[in-house]
């Protein structure tokens with residue numbers, strides 16, 4: 001690949017999106033390897049010095065980060081469990097963000113919340129502060145599965161949480177579900193999908209369980225072996241989710257995500273389009289000026305890193321992505337979207353030879369009906385739904401081999 005087409009300059013590529021990591025949970029779910037601290041069932045923002053100290057650090061990091069020319073269009077509070085923050089802490093973070101970067105008047109401001117961790121009063125306060133989108137971590141509507149994966153809430157608490165969202169008139173909310181759990185039956189999966197649809201969310205995410213080696217599941221179960229459902233069963237769960245959610249009026253716009261018309265997640269589109277974003281907080285990754293940077297994953301190391309950042313006036317050197325990195329990231333993220341990756345984007349990054357190499361590599365997958373290739377230069381490369389999405393790893397592996405021999 002020649003590098004004459006896209007010059008990765010450090011002076012452009014400013015983000016208009018920010019991810020803010022709140023790394024506290026009541027306990028650790030058995031499948032989770034995220035960078036979090038466990039604080040138990042009784043502590044939360046108002047009563048935990050760990051959370052208070054973390055919010056101070058986070059605001060210091062935000063306040064020292066150089067702003068771009070445009071205000072932010074999206075802010076996403078993820079975790080962890082951001083609904084453990086007090087309204088005052090959320091206000092402190094949002095005010096720091098607004099002072100430093102500005103917020104567009106129609107900015108999407110999302111927060112991940114867990115059932116059992118917030119009241120109607122807190123939800124109303126969050127809304128007053130500008131939160132206009134909620135992502136509720138439900139995972140399943142079957143109590144025995146919730147228990148078996150170490151979730152800290154019950155189905156009754158999910159129902160209470162949904163009632164609170166409706167009472168607070170949060171019209172834009174999404175639910176997350178997991179398939180492929182140990183001992184999960186197809187019937188239980190259908191129950192969760194049906195119940196989720198009945199709650200009336202604007203957005204639904206369905207993730208297939210990934211057994212990470214450092215987790216309780218990783219130490220208990222062998223990937224691919226019982227009681228984890230076999231691959232054919234999880235593929236069946238995926239296909240049935242596509243069929244059910246489409247029939248219920250949701251657009252399958254991303255490999256794991258579905259939305260009512262007009263309600264796709266604007267923040268996550270930034271990742272899928274391989275566009276720049278700020279990342280703040282322990283373990284968060286940012287992508288600014290073509291440089292990807294992951295922060296330390298423990299609170300102690302993160303605290304030390306923030307002090308170093310302050311000492312360097314918010315400027316730390318990190319490696320700029322190569323054109324090949326940029327190309328692969330664009331393909332990996334963009335092929336997750338139903339609209340696919342425009343040929344023109346690939347041409348800009350890699351040039352005509354690279355586009356030819358990609359199209360040649362994908363021709364056999366088109367014959368298999370996993371990929372749709374464009375017939376016009378202004379078209380896009382797409383994975384088919386559901387087969388292309390289901391076997392996306394194989395397509396990406398072939399692309400990786402073809403582009404980085």
Ligand code: SF4
Pocket residue numbers: 024025027028029032033034036079080081114137
């Ligand atoms: S609530 Fe989310 S972040 Fe927290 S332990 Fe469970 S999966 Fe991990």
